Amino acid sequence: MLKYPYLFSPLRVRNTILKNRIIAAPMGIPHAALISSTQYGGISVFDKSMGGAAVVTASEHEMAAISHEKYAFDKYARDATREILSVLRQSGSLAQIEIAFHGAAYEDGSFEGPSDGRHFTGGRMRAMTHEEMKIKIDDLCRRVCDAKNFGFDIAMLHFGHDSLCSIFMSPVWNQRTDEYGGSAENRGRFPREALAAIRKAVGPDYPLLVRVSRQLMVPETYSEDDMLEFIESVENYVDIINVSAGMDCYGGTIENYTANTYTHTTIFARRMYNLDFCERVKKQSKVYVCIVGGVSDPKAADELIGAGKADAVMLGRQLVADPFWPRKAQEGNDGDIVPCLRCLNCYHISTEHANVQCSVNPRFRRENRVPLKLEKTGVPKKVVIIGGGPAGMKAALTAVERGHTVILLEKSGELGGNLYYADYGDYKSDLRKYREYLKSHIKASGVEVRLNTEATYDYVKTLKPDAVIIAVGADFITPGIPGAEYAVQAAGVYPKIDEIKGNIVIVGGGAIGSEIALELAARKNNVIVVEPQDALAKNSNWLYRHGLYNAIKDNKYKPEVRLETVVKEIKKDGVVVADKNGKEEFIRADHVLLCVGMKSKKDLAFSFYGIAPETSMVGDCYRVAQVLETTNDSYFIAANL
Numbered sequence: 001m002l003k004y005p006y007l008f009s010p011l012r013v014r015n016t017i018l019k020n021r022i023i024a025a026p027m028g029i030p031h032a033a034l035i036s037s038t039q040y041g042g043i044s045v046f047d048k049s050m051g052g053a054a055v056v057t058a059s060e061h062e063m064a065a066i067s068h069e070k071y072a073f074d075k076y077a078r079d080a081t082r083e084i085l086s087v088l089r090q091s092g093s094l095a096q097i098e099i100a101f102h103g104a105a106y107e108d109g110s111f112e113g114p115s116d117g118r119h120f121t122g123g124r125m126r127a128m129t130h131e132e133m134k135i136k137i138d139d140l141c142r143r144v145c146d147a148k149n150f151g152f153d154i155a156m157l158h159f160g161h162d163s164l165c166s167i168f169m170s171p172v173w174n175q176r177t178d179e180y181g182g183s184a185e186n187r188g189r190f191p192r193e194a195l196a197a198i199r200k201a202v203g204p205d206y207p208l209l210v211r212v213s214r215q216l217m218v219p220e221t222y223s224e225d226d227m228l229e230f231i232e233s234v235e236n237y238v239d240i241i242n243v244s245a246g247m248d249c250y251g252g253t254i255e256n257y258t259a260n261t262y263t264h265t266t267i268f269a270r271r272m273y274n275l276d277f278c279e280r281v282k283k284q285s286k287v288y289v290c291i292v293g294g295v296s297d298p299k300a301a302d303e304l305i306g307a308g309k310a311d312a313v314m315l316g317r318q319l320v321a322d323p324f325w326p327r328k329a330q331e332g333n334d335g336d337i338v339p340c341l342r343c344l345n346c347y348h349i350s351t352e353h354a355n356v357q358c359s360v361n362p363r364f365r366r367e368n369r370v371p372l373k374l375e376k377t378g379v380p381k382k383v384v385i386i387g388g389g390p391a392g393m394k395a396a397l398t399a400v401e402r403g404h405t406v407i408l409l410e411k412s413g414e415l416g417g418n419l420y421y422a423d424y425g426d427y428k429s430d431l432r433k434y435r436e437y438l439k440s441h442i443k444a445s446g447v448e449v450r451l452n453t454e455a456t457y458d459y460v461k462t463l464k465p466d467a468v469i470i471a472v473g474a475d476f477i478t479p480g481i482p483g484a485e486y487a488v489q490a491a492g493v494y495p496k497i498d499e500i501k502g503n504i505v506i507v508g509g510g511a512i513g514s515e516i517a518l519e520l521a522a523r524k525n526n527v528i529v530v531e532p533q534d535a536l537a538k539n540s541n542w543l544y545r546h547g548l549y550n551a552i553k554d555n556k557y558k559p560e561v562r563l564e565t566v567v568k569e570i571k572k573d574g575v576v577v578a579d580k581n582g583k584e585e586f587i588r589a590d591h592v593l594l595c596v597g598m599k600s601k602k603d604l605a606f607s608f609y610g611i612a613p614e615t616s617m618v619g620d621c622y623r624v625a626q627v628l629e630t631t632n633d634s635y636f637i638a639a640n641l
Contacts, residue, residue, distance in 0.1 A: 013154070023315070067079070246259040343627070388471075391633070416439065471619045472605055497520065503574075510538070
């Protein structure tokens with residue numbers, strides 16, 4: 001009997017049937033295929049096609065980019081598009097193509113839109129004429145028909161986020177006085193006409209999935225009632241409504257809008273953020289409803305489908321973290337699913353292309369360097385790994401998979417390293433799941449774990465290793481501020497966070513400092529964050545930072561943030577701070593928490609060199625960074641022993 005019967009029940013859509021209720025999102029980035037180690041296009045499409053989802057999606061734009069063509073079905077793009085179609089369907093999934101209903105730029109640099117005015121990018125928006133709108137609809141129909149005739153099973157029409165549908169439906173951006181402006185019915189007329197024309201063009205049997213934003217999460221948005229009215233008005237043309245939120249802002253207004261963090265939810269937003277609106281659509285419309293955004297738990301997905309709150313789930317980042325999530329869930333192997341951290345490093349906007357990678361899946365976009373299963377080595381070695389944090393555990397799992405004999409030494413009585421605080425943080429549930437995933441796999445792997453064992457040069461030498469991997473981590477920094485002895489490290493507060501009461505000053509507004517500030521403020525404490533830089537979490541990715549800003553803005557009990565401010569002295573009853581102009585102020589505090597960063601244990605790490613010719617450092621002892629760098633460095637070093 002299936003563990004998740006609703007999630008793995010079939011769904012008939014017109015003359016097509018989905019074998020289960022799981023749809024893999026496109027998750028494309030600009031020109032991903034050109035830098036991917038495979039040439040299949042999109043992101044990890046090859047793995048996702050084998051992962052067991054009913055539908056796997058590729059972007060029309062990404063397929064064109066492979067051949068340096070403007071259109072996926074141009075003559076010299078068709079060979080690549082055919083291969084991608086073959087990959088999408090190679091394991092029994094249906095092939096879905098994402099086709100965008102987006103405005104273009106005019107030759108003078110202005111943008112298509114409903115009215116003359118300011119475009120959401122910060123540029124100039126120019127009102128589309130009726131003829132231009134007809135041309136846009138005709139072009140959209142041609143593209144969908146081309147996809148259908150080429151063999152794609154379903155068309156996913158992107159009418160959400162920064163699409164023309166969203167912009168026309170906005171009562172602020174749409175100031176038209178003709179039949180396409182004014183009331184919600186009129187503002188939805190252009191996208192409704194587009195969908196009606198597409199249905200007529202493709203015929204009655206071809207499935208259409210339409211992504212919409214329930215609202216745009218910017219001041220210019222339409223209401224959720226407006227969107228619900230629009231969905232009801234197109235229910236005869238479309239089959240599945242994919243409910244998202246927010247919009248993809250970029251360009252001149254990127255610092256003004258944080259709507260991206262609702263489109264790509266961060267750790268500060270609840271999972272399945274769009275579920276309430278999905279329920280409304282289910283109650284008031286006859287279309288199938290597919291939720292997207294923070295779906296990762298097969299049990300929760302099964303329950304919401306069983307309860308009639310949605311008909312299907314669309315997974316994006318979770319299928320980057322583990323493309324085989326559907327197969328594992330189908331087989332009831334939940335514990336084998338690699339948890340997604342929702343870090344958003346896989347999304348190009350977050351990192352501005354500096355390091356578009358997955359924090360837990362080193363195979364992501366590296367299919368030729370990272371095999372699905374490591375080949376056993378012909379020269380087994382004895383490998384000693386020093387440190388049982390995430391770096392040491394990942395290295396141990398990789399080395400033992402290669403066929404090496406692995407001894408993992410951990411000074412404390414528990415594996416996990418500095419991720420111990422994930423047990424307590426309000427925003428650490430994903431990290432906690434990943435830590436427990438690593439620990440459970442270590443237990444089942446054959447790695448010999450020696451807890452409560454302090455590694456020394458002499459002790460490690462007695463083990464006679466052929467290779468040593470050093471993962472001793474980093475220490476929290478105690479700054480040289482006068483009176484620092486009156487403060488405590490913020491991370492150490494997590495186990496007793498509910499006992500910390502009163503006025504609290506946090507010295508340092510990085511990711512950890514900002515998160516614990518939110519958590520303490522939510523417990524009705526008076527919290528002040530003192531940060532010398534001009535922004536919080538300066539070293540974190542763009543979407544994390546804006547998710548953090550939203551969490552502070554939207555929090556009833558919000559911490560006070562003092563940017564470009566330094567702590568001059570810490571006293572028993574508070575701190576002396578100075579702003580960027582040198583003006584000093586005393587802030588009374590019952591607790592002062594330090595959160596100024598970490599320092600690699602390089603001297604300790606260096607002390608283990610000379611034991612074995614193959615010696616490497618991984619994780620924070622090499623360079624203080626995130627789980628992303630830890631996972632990838634540990635994997636590659638251990639895989640190539």
